[in-house]
Amino acid sequence: MAEYNAPVRDTVFVINELIGLQQYSALPGFEGAADDLISTLLEEAGKFCTEVLAPLNQIGDAQGCTRHSDGSVTTPTGFREAYAQLREAGWATLAQDPAFGGQGLPHVLNFAVEEFMNGANQAFAMYPGLATGAVAAIMAKGSESQKQTYLPRMIAGEWLGTMNLTEPQCGTDLGLIRTKAEPRGDESYAITGSKIFISAGEHDLTGNIIHLVLARTPDAPEGSKGISLFLVPKVLVNADGSLGERNAVSCGSIEEKMGIHGNATCAMNYDGATGWLVGEENKGLAAMFIMMNAARLGVGIQGLGQADAAYQNAAAYALERRQGRALTGPAEPDQPADPIIVHPDVRRMLMDAKAFTEGMRALVLWGALQVDLSHKASSEQERQQADELVGLLTPVIKGYGTDKGYEVATNMQQIFGGHGYIREWGMEQFVRDARIAMIYEGANGVQAMDLCGRKLALNGGRAIQAFFRMVDEECAPAEQDAACADIAARLGKANGELKAATMWFMQNAMTNPNNLGAGAHHYMHIAGIVALGLMWLRMAKIAARNLAAGTDDAGFYQAKLTTARYFAERFTPDCGALRRRIETGSASMMELPPEAFVHR
Known part of the structure; x- marks a missing residue:
């Protein structure tokens, strides 16, 4: 069975010595990020991911999610209990706005915890990860009423969120969207259409799911200029904040996928579901890109997480597995064969993996610092430069990071030889799970x-x-x-x-x-x-x-x-x-x- 140990030591090195987070202590949110807090937070996050999430990774892969006749979906064994622990510990609230219940810590720390979660169990990590993007979109474009109604519950983890873009006839070319939004005259809309490939579209982890859906109003212009964004809850919310009637949105099926089986990737049906406009009419693409840019950085972190998990297991295997002798003569003459780590080609693959994962971790966390500085740096010039740098590097982190992440996963599988092809070792799951990261949230x-x-x-x-x-x-x-x-x-x-x-x-x-x-x-x-x-x-x-x-x-x-x-x-x-x-x-x-x- 594959194992995972969160790379706490290396992460502390990057945050404290490479980034030097303490030098930003005068900025809002950074004042609480002292050395002892950083170490304690990362150690506890690493413990949760290593001891709770990682053991569920192969279970989730083997079981997958189950759709029932009433359209409800059950996640794999242990996922609900693990999510309850995550929510109780507040891991999803780290970098969220304190005005809505978040802890207001730097994104650097949140990105570090995201890596641990994705390395331990990518399919599980996608549930809270998608909600983070939905929160960002509502925070930026939602009305005050929408923020007050939905953000506290979403940030607390009581409700999760999704983004609904793709339809059977369109993926990247969102101008081809056909889902309709008919105004009802009371500021709400009737949303009708079908969406596919919706990660975490239906599940049993929370009592409500807040879907952000791209759709067209009746007189919308053709193409991408006529797309609007709508907030469509799975369960309607009463005026007092309590849950009311079930909305007319349902999971039609769960996609049969190559990997990430523990995440419910759904085909969603909207049958006149009640929704509310987020932001301006026909400006939905700009609002959705707030979510997508957050998601693209998150997918880059997935590439890193899968690469590091595969590397850890391959390095451990190379130290133990004995085959042949070192080219320079027996390394351990008293043993029948040497550990395969003596062979240069095995070293090549391990060194490639080590160089990529440690370098990528540094880039991801430095990129997270730019996200923080784009909002909180003391001067407009610093904020502008940070914003432009993170904009430039987002496609690099997502594209290069997942291309190489997948390459590392396959090379680490190669080190296992025939055992890498056998499911019980867990290496082939890393390969299958890593492959999706090159495709979704915008193919590379x-x-x-x-x-x-x-x-x-x-x-x-x-x-x-x-x-x-x-x-x-x-x-x-x-x-x-x-x-x-x-x-x-x-x-x-x-x-x-x-x-x-x-x-x-x-x-x-x-x-x-x-x-x-x-x-x-x-x-x-x-x-x-x-x-x-x-x-x-x-x-x-x-x-x-x-x-x-x-x-x-x-x-x-x-x-x-x-x-x-x-x-x-x-x-x-x-x-x-x-x-x-x-x-x-x-x-x-x-x-x-x-x-x-x-x-x-």
């Missing part, structure tokens, strides 16, 4: 186009230019430090490849937009490598400083320095090859006529 090709087609040019390219400067300013002094010079030089060269790819787009995408589309995926990966490289350079500098000063945890810091060197040597060279792929353009990719792809 969409993320790449969002990065290259929208984010690069936004505000005259201000965000990407700021990112270039940030990397250059980190590299220049580090090249004078013997411990980090080579790491900095390699990162500087990778940043140069990113700049060159950006310039090539500027010169070639306007005349032929297919050149942008053909290179967007590769560009996203260069950006991901440079972003992780920046985190690794910063971690290497901290590690070198601690080792030079003397430390009781020399093994930890030496491993950081070695892994930073590995990332620089093994990951950054890919940037040159990826840039050269971009510069081949789209000619051969787009030349064949469509019928040439059909087998004859």
Whole structure:
């Protein structure tokens, strides 16, 4: 059976030493984030995820969710009890607004707990995770009445939430939505239509589920300009806040999926269900993107969580499993064979996984800091830069993070050999669960186009230019430090490849937009490598400083320095090859006529 141990030590290192959360103590919400609170909070969250959620992961996968004849859904054994513990402990309230019952702590701490939950049990983590996005949308666009009625219960975890976008005929192209919203004359609407792929659409964890649904009013313009967002509760709420009648929304079926079986992914039917407009009519897409952007960061965290869980199990297996002898001679001559960790190809996969997961954890938590600073930094300039950086890096965290997360999961399965293919070991579940993260909340090709087609040019390219400067300013002094010079030089060269790819787009995408589309995926990966490289350079500098000063945890810091060197040597060279792929353009990719792809 697969096991999971929350990476508390590494997370504390990132928050306290890399990010230095204490330096922001003068900002609202940061004043309570002292060193002892951070350590205690993460240790308790890690204990909950390791001891309560992780043992339910394979149970949830094997059982799945059950839909009954009345449309109700039962979650797997133990999920209800685990959710009750989560709610009682307040894990879902960490970064929420105190005005509605939240704890008001930095998003950095919330993202850390999200990683633990996703590493322990991704299917379970999706239930409270989706509610976080729904809360953000209502907070930003909801009326005062909607906020007072729904947010306290949702933040407390009494009610959960969903987002309903996809329909059978449309996914990414939301302009094709057909669900209708007919005004009733009393500020409510009758919502009629069908939605598919709705995560946590129906379940038994809470007494109510607040659905946020995209639909069209009768005279709405065609396309995406005619979409509105509606709040549609599973159970109608009385004026005094108590639950009333069941609304006309139901689960028609549970999707049969490749993975995340413990989450109820539903086809939802709206049969004249009562709903209320959120925000302005025909402005629903902007409101929904608030939810989607939060969800995209959350999905990037899922990629990290699955990669780390798979890595932990593969590393433990490689230390125990004996096959063959080390190429340099028997490592343990008194044993019939050596542990497979002596073999360079096993080490390659483990080092790739370690370099990605620790670098990605740093990027995710640093990204969470930017979310905090975009709202709470003391100056408008700081808030603007943080907002633009997190906007630029969201598709990178989601797209690159889940591409690599899935790759790590499959490589960790490979280390198990034939046992990795057998269900009882749990490795094949990590692969299946990780695969969805590359698809939902905007497939990774969409993320790449969002990065290259929208984010690069936004505000005259201000965000990407700021990112270039940030990397250059980190590299220049580090090249004078013997411990980090080579790491900095390699990162500087990778940043140069990113700049060159950006310039090539500027010169070639306007005349032929297919050149942008053909290179967007590769560009996203260069950006991901440079972003992780920046985190690794910063971690290497901290590690070198601690080792030079003397430390009781020399093994930890030496491993950081070695892994930073590995990332620089093994990951950054890919940037040159990826840039050269971009510069081949789209000619051969787009030349064949469509019928040439059909087998004859």
